[in-house]
Amino acid sequence: AAGVIQSPRHLIKEKRETATLKCYPIPRHDTVYWYQQGPGQDPQFLISFYEKMQSDKGSIPDRFSAQQFSDYHSELNMSSLELGDSALYFCASSLGSGNQPQHFGDGTRLSIL
Amino acid sequence: GDSVTQMEGPVTLSEEAFLTINCTYTATGYPSLFWYVQYPGEGLQLLLKATKADDKGSNKGFEATYRKETTSFHLEKGSVQVSDSAVYFCALSEAGYSTLTFGKGTMLLVSP
Numbered sequence: 001a002a003g004v005i006q007s008p009r010h011l012i013k014e015k016r017e018t019a020t021l022k023c024y025p026i027p028r029h030d031t032v033y034w035y036q037q038g039p040g041q042d043p044q045f046l047i048s049f050y051e052k053m054q055s056d057k058g059s060i061p062d063r064f065s066a067q068q069f070s071d072y073h074s075e076l077n078m079s080s081l082e083l084g085d086s087a088l089y090f091c092a093s094s095l096g097s098g099n100q101p102q103h104f105g106d107g108t109r110l111s112i113l
Numbered sequence: 114g115d116s117v118t119q120m121e122g123p124v125t126l127s128e129e130a131f132l133t134i135n136c137t138y139t140a141t142g143y144p145s146l147f148w149y150v151q152y153p154g155e156g157l158q159l160l161l162k163a164t165k166a167d168d169k170g171s172n173k174g175f176e177a178t179y180r181k182e183t184t185s186f187h188l189e190k191g192s193v194q195v196s197d198s199a200v201y202f203c204a205l206s207e208a209g210y211s212t213l214t215f216g217k218g219t220m221l222l223v224s225p
């Protein structure tokens with residue numbers, strides 16, 4: 001079965017650069033979530049979209065923005081990158097919102113030098 | 114706010130041993146509860162879930178029962194295998210919302 005696809009798998013950037021992470025949800029899933037997982041930490045919710053509209057917002061820095069496109073894929077844009085942004089970024093998708101199981105991608109590992 | 118507390122790891126067991134990973138939660142409403150597993154270098158996989166009190170989620174030999182009176186959702190498996198070595202996350206989402214709040218994760222190491 002098709003899963004959530006994230007790209008790239010690995011990304012290396014320098015401080016103050018920008019990065020764009022992409023997420024392709026499971027076909028027919030209309031809700032996308034972004035999480036950030038620091039080394040040895042639990043995933044922290046950043047932001048979510050339902051039917052291309054922002055549905056919830058967590059601990060996403062102002063330097064980050066995200067959107068969901070008409071084909072339901074989502075992009076997380078990160079600017080003025082800092083060393084502390086080094087983490088694993090997960091995207092998850094679900095069918096609808098409200099307690100539907102979230103299916104996670106394998107993540108993008110972002111390293112800031 | 115909502116929170117999930119898991120037992121600290123690593124939990125080290127021999128193959129075929131009994132596993133329990135404790136999880137308790139604090140929530141304002143009536144949450145749904147989940148266990149996710151993360152194998153090295155991979156994403157989170159939904160292991161099991163329960164949406165109301167006394168529900169038992171089960172999958173691949175793992176079980177967890179939603180206990181509202183003790184606000185707990187402990188993960189159990191009768192006989193672990195080396196391939197079960199991973200990090201296990203307990204999580205909740207409030208009724209009507211889908212954002213997941215995770216515990217800190219518990220690493221399980223199973224030796225032959």
